[in-house]
Amino acid sequence: MIALATWLGQFAPSALMAINKKTRELKAAGVDVISLSIGAPDFETPENAKRGATDAIGRGDTRYTNVDGTAELKAAIQEKFRRENGLDYALDQISVGTGAKQVVFNALMATLNAGDEVIVPAPYYASYPDIARIAGAVPRVVTCPAESGFKLTPAALEGALTGRSRWLVLNSPGNPSGAVYDQGELAALAQVLRRHPTVAVLSDDIYEHFLYDGAKFATMAQVAPDMADRTLTVNGVSKTYGMTGWRIGYAGGPSALIRAMARIQYQCTTSPCSVSQAAAVSALLGSQDQVTERMARFEKRRDLVVGLLNAVDGLDCLSPRGSFYAYPACAGLMGKRAPDGGTIDNDADLASYILEAERVSVLPGAAYGLSPHLRISFANDEDALTEGCARIARACSALE
Ligand SMILES: Cc1ncc(COP(=O)(O)O)c(C=O)c1O
Incomplete structure (x- = not known):
């Protein structure tokens, strides 16, 4: 066996890797997963x-x-x-x-x-x-x-x-x-x-x-x-x-x-x-026209997502002024119980539960150093964002 470097022990296995792995597995199994976890814009290379x-x-x-x-x-x-x-x-x-x-x-x-x-x-x-x-x-x-x-x-x-x-x-x-x-x-x-x-x-x-x-x-x-x-x-x-x-x-x-x-x-x-x-x-x-045009499109998506998330009991989302992520606080959902009996103790539990229950992949704030939050990417088309947020709302409202 090849021994690993001791300093690698400083890195806790990333919560991101776990969610991303699970998302890939579900997709490979043909499950309809809405991915709101991606960090890449959804438009093509010019x-x-x-x-x-x-x-x-x-x-x-x-x-x-x-x-x-x-x-x-x-x-x-x-x-x-x-x-x-x-x-x-x-x-x-x-x-x-x-x-x-x-x-x-x-x-x-x-x-x-x-x-x-x-x-x-x-x-x-x-x-x-x-x-x-x-x-x-x-x-x-x-x-x-x-x-x-x-x-x-x-x-x-x-x-x-x-x-x-x-x-x-x-x-x-x-x-x-x-x-x-x-x-x-x-x-x-x-x-x-x-x-x-x-x-x-x-x-x-x-x-x-x-x-x-x-x-x-x-x-x-x-x-x-x-x-x-x-x-x-x-x-x-x-x-x-x-x-x-x-x-x-x-x-x-x-x-x-x-x-x-x-x-x-x-x-x-x-x-x-x-x-x-x-x-x-x-x-x-080259021409930079598309760069500015896109901003208006992303702003509409931002408004859509922030509005839908703030309508969910237990989520509280500041409206981001830049990038393409919403970072709602989810303190209101901590300690709740999922229909399968599991407790939502932290944001990693919540992200896993949303993926399992409603097939939407979002990322836990734990990976970004500030909990309890979720990171939700709005670099996605409006239909996926609307459906993804509806599923998140359904998952959250099923918690007791
Ligand atoms: C803040 C920030 N910096 C750097 C990067 C890495 O960008 P690149 O694709 O150029 O390596 C990312 C990618 O998600 C990012 O979010």
Whole structure:
């Protein structure tokens, strides 16, 4: 038998993996499962991006590329940062990885030492604390409850900072919270960080183009340009362009960090996929009309889902101002009994019960560091959302 690394023991088997496995099994058995757990937009990769990829294959661009991205893609990313964020990164300040996840991984691996701390506001994208742990660091989770709009306050940030703090990870619009930090809120956090010059900021902007209620996107590098030498701006094509399977993410940041990240990446994947990089160039430089059109469609879906969830006794859902997840609190259902006699002790029990009883897959807040909540993706068509929420309502009303 091959023994596993001892540090793997730090990772509790993920509640997400259990639900996703069960969902796949039910689907494979031909059961009609409505999947409201997916983290991918439901629209297709744009035609111009697909053409970019087929052209690259035709040209024979099918070999290893520069470790952290082709010159063409770096130039397209530079143009994107200028056009959409008013950020001016030099080409050697840009890194491309196999998804934003690898970019985050590279950055944390390249900078953390054993015992260092990474401040992670909860609810969080589940990979942040686990990547910090893989890098030998300690995630310092700061609970940001619904009452604070799921957002980190300057006081909570100040309270979490220690002599070991190395990174603050911010994600706006947020997964799973849908929280959006405005310029003023970021400026207030920057004010705290100015007193702690050894703490860097990783701004994960991957849901930048999913904003509602007229919310305006802001990112730390824009709001606090004086902190550019310790800010990494992470983004990618997965969500904006419906390109999760192409695996292209990128970042802008200080060149010394970008170089160190390339060293990690070289030993991990050598370079991102050449064909996917060509597709990303076309997506970033092509027409962006669909990107804004989609926002209006997603806002309608958001309204639909939040309305339906808030009509369910025991669920209480803030209206997210961004991303494509609703994150209702389900405290009102804890301790209840299911028709089969099982008790709903926590949100993982509730998610399992909803899947078993009504064949809707949703994810438990436990996986995102803030319970009891459910994460419900509205990156789905209106019929599936309406039917999915009706089933959730039926499941919840059957609890006693
Ligand atoms: C907040 C956040 N960051 C990063 C990622 C990873 O994106 P990519 O597909 O570019 O690796 C996700 C994917 O769900 C996410 O939700």
